[in-house]
Amino acid sequence: xxxxxxxxxxxxxxxxxxxxxxxxxxxxxxxxxxxxxxxxxxxxxxxxxxxxxxxxxxxxxxxxxxxxxxxxxxxxxxxxxxxxxxxxxxxxxxxxxxxxxxxxxxxxxxxxxxxxxxxxxxxxxxxxxxxxxxxxxxxxxxxxxxxxxxxxxxxxxxxxxxxxxxxxxxxxxxxxxxxxxxxxxxxxxxxxxxxxxxxxxxxxxxxxxxxxxxxxxxxxxxxxxxxxxxxxxxxxxxxxxxxxxxxxxxxxxxxxxxxxxxxxxxxxxxxxxxxxxxxxxxxxxxxxxxxxxxxxxxxxxxxxxxxxxxxxxxxxxxxxxxxxxxxxxxxxxxxxxxxxxxxxxxxxxxxxxxxxxxxxxxxx
Amino acid sequence: xxxxxxxxxxxxxxxxxxxxxxxxxxxxxxxxxxxxxxxxxxxxxxxxxxxxxxxxxxxxxxxxxxxxxxxxxxxxxxxxxxxxxxxxxxxxxxxxxxxxxxxxxxxxxxxxxxxxxxxxxxxxxxxxxxxxxxxxxxxxxxxxxxxxxxxxxxxxxxxxxxxxxxxxxxxxxxxxxxxxxxxxxxxxxxxxxxxxxxxxxxxxxxxxxxxxxxxxxxxxxxxxxxxxxxxxxxxxxxxxxxxxxxxxxxxxxxxxxxxxxxxxxxxxxxxxxxxxxxxxxxxxxxxxxxxxxxxxxxxxxxxxxxxxxxxxxxxxxxxxxxxxxxxxxxxxxxxxxxxxxxxxxxxxxxxxxxxxxxxxxxxx
DNA sequence: TTGAAAGCGCTAACAC
DNA sequence: GTGTTAGCGCTTTCAA
Numbered sequence: 043x044x045x046x047x048x049x050x051x052x053x054x055x056x057x058x059x060x061x062x063x064x065x066x067x068x069x070x071x072x073x074x075x076x077x078x079x080x081x082x083x084x085x086x087x088x089x090x091x092x093x094x095x096x097x098x099x100x101x102x103x104x105x106x107x108x109x110x111x112x113x114x115x116x117x118x119x120x121x122x123x124x125x126x127x128x129x130x131x132x133x134x135x136x137x138x139x140x141x142x143x144x145x146x147x148x149x150x151x152x153x154x155x156x157x158x159x160x161x162x163x164x165x166x167x168x169x170x171x172x173x174x175x176x177x178x179x180x181x182x183x184x185x186x187x188x189x190x191x192x193x194x195x196x197x198x199x200x201x202x203x204x205x206x207x208x209x210x211x212x213x214x215x216x217x218x219x220x221x222x223x224x225x226x227x228x229x230x231x232x233x234x235x236x237x238x239x240x241x242x243x244x245x246x247x248x249x250x251x252x253x254x255x256x257x258x259x260x261x262x263x264x265x266x267x268x269x270x271x272x273x274x275x276x277x278x279x280x281x282x283x284x285x286x287x288x289x290x291x292x293x294x295x296x297x298x299x300x301x302x303x304x305x306x307x308x309x310x311x312x313x314x315x316x317x318x319x320x321x322x323x324x325x326x327x328x329x330x331x332x333x334x335x336x337x338x339x340x341x342x343x344x345x346x347x348x349x350x351x352x353x354x355x356x357x358x359x360x361x362x363x364x365x366x367x368x369x370x371x372x373x374x375x376x377x378x379x380x381x382x383x384x385x386x387x388x389x390x391x392x393x394x395x396x397x398x399x400x401x402x403x404x405x406x
Numbered sequence: 407x408x409x410x411x412x413x414x415x416x417x418x419x420x421x422x423x424x425x426x427x428x429x430x431x432x433x434x435x436x437x438x439x440x441x442x443x444x445x446x447x448x449x450x451x452x453x454x455x456x457x458x459x460x461x462x463x464x465x466x467x468x469x470x471x472x473x474x475x476x477x478x479x480x481x482x483x484x485x486x487x488x489x490x491x492x493x494x495x496x497x498x499x500x501x502x503x504x505x506x507x508x509x510x511x512x513x514x515x516x517x518x519x520x521x522x523x524x525x526x527x528x529x530x531x532x533x534x535x536x537x538x539x540x541x542x543x544x545x546x547x548x549x550x551x552x553x554x555x556x557x558x559x560x561x562x563x564x565x566x567x568x569x570x571x572x573x574x575x576x577x578x579x580x581x582x583x584x585x586x587x588x589x590x591x592x593x594x595x596x597x598x599x600x601x602x603x604x605x606x607x608x609x610x611x612x613x614x615x616x617x618x619x620x621x622x623x624x625x626x627x628x629x630x631x632x633x634x635x636x637x638x639x640x641x642x643x644x645x646x647x648x649x650x651x652x653x654x655x656x657x658x659x660x661x662x663x664x665x666x667x668x669x670x671x672x673x674x675x676x677x678x679x680x681x682x683x684x685x686x687x688x689x690x691x692x693x694x695x696x697x698x699x700x701x702x703x704x705x706x707x708x709x710x711x712x713x714x715x716x717x718x719x720x721x722x723x724x725x726x727x728x729x730x731x732x733x734x735x736x737x738x739x740x741x742x743x744x745x746x747x748x749x750x751x752x753x754x755x756x757x758x759x760x761x762x763x764x765x766x767x768x769x770x
Numbered sequence: 771t772t773g774a775a776a777g778c779g780c781t782a783a784c785a786c
Numbered sequence: 787g788t789g790t791t792a793g794c795g796c797t798t799t800c801a802a
Contacts, residue, residue: 048575048746050779061789066781076787091571096553097464098779101794106461107549108534113523141725141760142712147520148512156511159477163537168550170472170534173527185471186532189460207455211412348506352716361505382412396505414795425773430797440771462795465778 049090058086069094100189108168109375110190111158112183112199113151145322145349150364151196153347154217157368158194165376167191180204187212192375197261213378215371220262221388227378228388229370233263233344236360236393237270238277240342241314243358243395245278248340248402250311255286256300256324257316264316267344271314284310293323300327304339311339312401318343318350321357325400336402346396358401361394413454422450433458464553472532473739474554475522476547476563477515508713509686514728515560517711518581521732522558529740531555544568551576556739561625577742579735584626585752591742593734593753597627597708600724600757601634602641604706605678607722607759609642612704612766614675619650620664620688621680628680631708635678648674657687664691668703675703676765682707682714685721689764700766710760722765725758 051062058065060083067075068083075083086092100106148156155171162169172186183200187193187208195205197219205226208214215227222228244250253275259268268286275283287303289296303309304327315321321343328335335341335355343350346361370389378384397403415426422429424443431439432447439447450456464470512520519535526533536550547564551557551572559569561583569590572578579591586592608614617639623632632650639647651667653660667673668691679685685707692699699705699719707714710725734753742748761767 051781052779062780063782063790064788067788070781074787079787088571091574093548093572093575094552095465095779096549097461097470098794099552099781100461101459101465101796102779102781104781104794106553108553113527141710141715142512142517144712144716148506148516152520153506153511156516159535159537162535163477168534168536168553170532171523171526172532173523184457185460188458188463189470189472189532208457210455211457346505348508348712351505352508415797416795426796427774427798428772431772434797438771443771459795462778463797465780466795466797468778468797 049087049092050095051092053090054083054087054092057090058083105379106189106191107166108170108190109158109162109372110170110172110186110193111155112186112193112195113155113171113173144352145319149319149347149349150317150345150362153364154368154371157365158372159368160365161369161372165372167372167376184208191379194371194375197263210382212382213375213384215374217371218263218367220266221386222262225383225386227374227386229367229374229391230263230389231362231367231391231393233266233393234270234273236362236395237267237314237344238274239395240344240358240360241271241274242278243397244312244314244340244342244401245274245280248312250340251280252284252311253280254284254303254310254313255316256288256313257286257320258288258290259286259316267316297323297327297330300324301331304328304331304333309339313339313341315341315343318345318347318357318359321359321400322349322353325353325357335400340401342401351398353400355400356398358398358403359396361396363391363393366391413451413456414459415456417454418447418451418456421454422446469743470553470555471530472534472554473522473526473736474534474536474550474557475519476550476557476559477519477535477537508716509683513683513711513713514681514709514726517728518732518735521729522736523732524729525733525736529736531736531740548572555743558735558739561627574746576746577739577748579738581735582627582731584630585750586626589747589750591738591751593731593738593755594627595726595731595755595757597630597757598634598637600726600759601631601678601708602638603759604708604722604724605635605638606642607761608676608678608704608706608765609638609644612676614704615644616648616675617644618648618667618674618677619680620652620677621650621684622652622654623650623680631680661687661691661694664688665695668692668695668697673703677703677705679705679707682709682711682721682723685723685764686713686717689717689721699764704765706765715762717764719764720762722762722767723760725760727755727757730755 051065055062055065060079064075064079065083068080072080159169170186170190172182174182183204192213193208194215194217196217205214209225213227215229218230219228220230244253255268255271257264259265272283289299313324315324321341324341325335343357343359346359350357350359374387415429419426419429424447428439428443429447432444436444523533534550534554536546538546547568556577557572558579558581560581569578573589577591579593582594583592584594608617619632619635621628623629636647653663677688679688685705688705689699707721707723710723714721714723738751
């Protein structure tokens with residue numbers, strides 16, 4: 043029944059005895075084709091095993107019907123970092139090598155990605171996932187930008203000028219980043235507010251006064267959290283906070299420094315971390331320093347990833363609505379398809395305090 | 407500097423004072439262009455903010471540079487099913503509503519997908535994720551098939567005739583399905599062998615003789631597991647096994663029936679499940695029947711998902727190398743790009759027994 | 771080394 | 787309601 047080449051509209055048309063326009067209409071605007079004709083076309087298509095070529099379609103109508111998410115090498119990075127941190131902590135312990143490692147998956151980005159996927163299906167879009175590594179340069183993100191109607195990127199993942207160029211072509215949203223005047227759309231969460239609430243909990247409910255902030259504040263998100271932390275200290279009259287602790291020399295060096303710090307008699311009463319992953323590393327350091335959480339000090343995270351929940355003790359943290367974040371990203375993109383340089387939109391989602399046990403509460 | 411339309415090769419060419427062919431060559435075969443010319447083109451491209459149109463490229467050279475993974479509505483389905491089963495079991499318990507639910511994510515498919523992603527990046531391909539729901543019909547999968555150079559699908563996700571049609575156009579691999587004569591590539595694991603090993607463990611190490619198999623055997627995978635189970639019983643001289651237990655009326659009905667069955671005095675000594683998710687549901691039923699695992703009976707799973715590891719007690723199971731599976735899928739696809747009707751390839755990956763506590767062992 | 775030109779498969783005016 | 791036809795932006799012979 044079939045030729046050797048993959049069938050096109052022309053093949054279907056000639057087999058059905060109609061023009062290619064009619065074939066096209068049959069698929070795009072069925073109601074404009076007489077039922078009998080439509081049936082004939084469909085029959086021919088099915089007999090030939092016709093599969094429309096999306097490239098051709100995209101070229102012709104200027105839309106691809108897909109949204110893009112640039113994943114960078116977060117996944118690979120994450121795996122390395124976590125291993126480096128020696129995160130064998132966590133109540134679940136480590137199974138044999140090839141068992142799933144909750145400290146690696148799912149992470150924050152994975153949950154956001156899931157939200158993006160779900161919402162894409164719902165809005166009738168396909169999702170183009172692109173992944174780069176540090177070595178792949180800008181070609182990958184540009185490449186995926188060339189194949190979608192809208193693109194989502196995580197911050198610090200793509201050079202600003204590259205993003206700007208892409209934003210001139212399709213809508214771009216920067217996930218999880220405070221609005222800034224870069225012509226991109228932004229979807230983020232209330233980092234500062236969440237951190238204030240968490241810090242307040244530590245101060246009011248647990249009477250802690252000497253708190254240390256741990257984690258790099260190199261991203262806008264982390265900076266906002268640090269800001270919220272300090273603001274709340276100030277509000278409580280605890281102005282003279284220790285400087286934020288972070289070690290650039292890598293996870294191992296940071297761990298050592300942390301252990302050293304915690305072993306001193308003037309160790310803080312609580313450690314407030316920029317992320318759950320940071321907190322899990324701290325939990326590890328605390329254990330290595332021969333101390334117990336929350337007995338000897340409180341430790342808190344930020345994000346609400348699974349690893350924090352199965353950590354030992356379970357991490358008190360601030361939960362980000364990651365799936366919602368992902369869904370919101372898609373909504374913004376879909377709303378702006380075809381209008382690349384439209385007025386940038388900013389959405390901020392609320393966060394929620396998740397009281398577990400690492401702060402000293404007796405909850406779960 | 408810029409016009410209002412997104413720049414094309416023509417714009418770049420005219421700005422650089424060359425032909426479009428030279429622009430194209432500059433990107434595709436830089437070595438064939440004189441350095442000075444190349445530099446001029448690159449400069450023009452960058453000034454204009456040129457982003458190549460992937461649709462046009464795909465149309466012209468017949469390749470999209472992307473691989474596809476059709477996800478169906480596994481994710482949505484899973485969420486529903488699990489909730490329906492009332493799987494509030496598991497040691498981690500349930501946090502507030504918007505916390506992550508380990509019984510929902512990551513599941514088997516999520517881990518495989520992750521392997522697919524990782525390997526796609528590595529091989530220089532983008533990944534097109536398509537998701538359908540029962541209502542979306544075949545259009546979605548056909549649509550994504552039309553935009554990629556190779557497609558991976560989970561079994562029972564796409565009607566055979568649709569798959570066959572697609573396979574005539576691009577290579578298709580059916581993930582996690584025993585080879586069958588359908589012209590598709592297959593990547594699967596040693597389901598029967600893994601289940602035999604697990605069953606043997608129960609019989610030899612724990613002296614169990616009255617084992618019940620729980621779970622639908624409607625998929626080839628599950629069928630292979632059931633086969634392995636029975637084979638091992640037979641080998642141990644325990645031929646008269648109970649019939650496999652599964653309830654079509656939905657998770658709730660199955661739970662009720664299970665509780666009823668377990669409450670009887672002639673309850674089995676062990677329940678061998680087709681999947682971890684099944685096992686977690688059984689754990690739940692056991693608890694509701696007022697019994698304790700493994701004291702009153704053993705329960706085992708299959709897959710090795712995270713939820714089983716943080717279940718209470720931790721699930722003894724057979725771990726599938728899911729990430730590897732995903733990577734293998736990509737490799738097969740990449741190897742066959744451009745050769746849709748090539749000889750089908752079959753790959754079977756080994757599995758590994760994961761002894762935890764639900765079988766009665768004292769391990770972790 | 772570079773340019774001219776012929777498509778790739780489909781969509782959407784526009785004409786009939 | 788259906789057919790004709792002009793592109794969509796890029797790749798790739800083939801000539802120059």
